[in-house]
Amino acid sequence: xxxxxxxxxxxxxxxxxxxxxxxxxxxxxxxxxxxxxxxxxxxxxxxxxxxxxxxxxxxxxxxxxxxxxxxxxxxxxxxxxxxxxxxxxxxxxxxxxxxxxxxxxxxxxxxxxxxxxxxxxxxxxxxxxxxxxxxxxxxxxxxxxxxxxxxxxxxxxxxxxxxxxx
Numbered sequence: 121x122x123x124x125x126x127x128x129x130x131x132x133x134x135x136x137x138x139x140x141x142x143x144x145x146x147x148x149x150x151x152x153x154x155x156x157x158x159x160x161x162x163x164x165x166x167x168x169x170x171x172x173x174x175x176x177x178x179x180x181x182x183x184x185x186x187x188x189x190x191x192x193x194x195x196x197x198x199x200x201x202x203x204x205x206x207x208x209x210x211x212x213x214x215x216x217x218x219x220x221x222x223x224x225x226x227x228x229x230x231x232x233x234x235x236x237x238x239x240x241x242x243x244x245x246x247x248x249x250x251x252x253x254x255x256x257x258x259x260x261x262x263x264x265x266x267x268x269x270x271x272x273x274x275x276x277x278x279x280x281x282x283x284x285x286x
Contacts, residue, residue, distance in 0.1 A: 229259035
């Protein structure tokens with residue numbers, strides 16, 4: 121018992137306690153340095169975000185479009201301007217009836233052609249060419265008014281003629 125008391129007195133001296141605290145601090149500092157917690161690395165600067173402005177749908181009146189009655193050929197004498205109430209080259213059309221899933225715009229007329237992009241309901245396009253019959257479907261070539269690179273063939277079943285407000 122006496123031996124334990126002497127050991128306790130020797131260990132409880134201020135010099136031993138200060139040394140123990142100093143060693144503990146050095147030990148913790150070493151851990152922080154090894155783990156990188158002493159000074160966290162600065163995050164890499166983020167690249168600036170690309171912003172693409174896509175115009176919203178326009179307020180248009182929905183007019184059901186009758187199916188085309190004939191397919192013009194290269195030798196037909198159709199007028200260059202579209203007839204009132206009928207889809208034709210130069211007409212404005214709106215995507216409709218896809219129940220929110222959008223319409224596949226394809227590189228060529230036909231279901232086997234690759235999809236270039238998906239047009240959403242209410243998007244408005246200009247007719248650039250057509251009609252073309254393929255796979256039992258009438259196809260029209262659509263062009264986005266603000267970006268002529270965004271174009272392709274669309275099934276007529278999902279196009280509505282946009283009638284200008286008077």
